[in-house]
Amino acid sequence: RIAVVILSKNYASSSWCLNELQLIMECRDSLRQTVMTIFYEVEPSDVRKQTGEFGRAFKETCYGKTEEEKQRWRRALTQVAVIAGEHSISWASEAEMILKIVMDVSNELPS
Structure with missing residues (x-):
């Protein structure tokens, strides 16, 4: 029902995290799943544009991956970065x- 995505400087160093994010964003689009974001010691703009330390980690993870896979990850990162959330x-x-x-998650759940 609810996905809480915690984005950090090292988030993009994990292809598993990037694949999960892609699935979360697909569920948001197709099933209207609620997605909440937490930007932990990372700027939303670095996630959106894949820049800074976040971008360096992303670039390393992309090494040897197909262009299609990289584009799916970029699209998911761009989508999640524009969701208003908490910034540490x-x-x-x-x-x-x-x-x-x-409290925010509790308020989203049916009582």
Whole structure:
């Protein structure tokens, strides 16, 4: 029902994470699944454009992959990066951020 995607500087270093993200975004489109984003010590623009440390990790993961696979990952990253979510830099306390996310998820679930 709900996917919570936690994006970090190293997220793109995992082809497994990128494949899962692609599936999550497909479920969002076809099944109207709710997707919540958390940008943990990474800028949403770096995720969207695959730049900075995030972009370097992505480039390494893409090495040897097909152009089709790379394009699917880029599309999923661009889509997820424009979903408004929590940004760890905006919070003085990670604990407070986590409590907010728990409340947001709870509010999305049917009672």
